[in-house]
Amino acid sequence: MILKSQVEWALHCCAILAGLPEGRYLSTKALAELHGLPKEYLSKALQSLSQASLVETTLGPSGGYRLAKPPSDINFLEIVEAVEGKARSFTCTNIRANNPCRPEGYCDSKPCAVARIMWEADEAWRDTLRRVRLSDLVGTLSEEVPSDIWRSTFEWVLKRAG
Amino acid sequence: MILKSQVEWALHCCAILAGLPEGRYLSTKALAELHGLPKEYLSKALQSLSQASLVETTLGPSGGYRLAKPPSDINFLEIVEAVEGKARSFTCTNIRANNPCRPEGYCDSKPCAVARIMWEADEAWRDTLRRVRLSDLVGTLSEEVPSDIWRSTFEWVLKRAG
DNA sequence: GGAATTAAGGATATATCATATCCGAAAACG
């Protein structure tokens, strides 16, 4: 059970977009360069964010991406689910129904207890991600990343933002 | 990010083994029949449980599997990790190091804030699973599964247990 | 001792999904 690397990419891209001044856009090309990622494939991750309405786009030169909402209105789960999908990590194939001791056509009233526990764990994972806002991440990063790197990164970004 | 179906199989098999009387073994063949699963492939899942020391085996006719510990000493996480592996679901490829604004050879003191949050969610998932014991599952199942099915299932099992 | 049964593990085949690239269409900008 491994998350796609697109998740890491999307989260880092959102962190950068969160630092963009009002009304500016940043292109896939710039985001790919900044993170050392394959531009074409990163583009798919950004498209996922776009379809989830987390980012807005504009075409043409000086086009690109910007956040669709303030960073305090976006949580980790939204970003992760945008690229990873909303499906639960555990899928029950209802093997209990194959028990030869069951009466023909017997129908279960509840989902299997095994599945319920696995789904509960899944929900705990989602809850943790739901509680972290993009603005929290930006706050932590701005404290932890050395201020000269932090500053020069955003200069680099602004030079390329349309 | 999808768990293998082996996880469902392993959990259900453990629940059955937990109901086995002291000193008896149940074969792959019986477990596969009971759950309607491919015997050869289920065998791989059971081997994983064996390597994790969750079950013990014996060879020959009347051989098979039994739990290596009482059901109250086995939790969900152990079983899930046995077949799914212990690797974290999020892997950081350290893309922050590709930032062209970084000084040459700069070394980070901490893991990335993004990764720490993702790992925290992962830990919440594991914690939930760690808190549920196999004996809890058996308790729930014995309450929820209609008593005639429950009873006939274990009669079916005992007839095949060596 | 010999036949049957079983778990363990290696080899292999297939399907599904993640990763990655390429291209054409449509929109925006100068």
Add this chain to the structure above:
DNA sequence: CGTTTTCGGATATGATATATCCTTAATTCC
């Protein structure tokens, strides 16, 4: 109009999940 950009579709490749087969060694029963 030409360039730059997002977007979607098509396609290729690699890794992993799923599944089967076969050999070996241990155990039981006759």
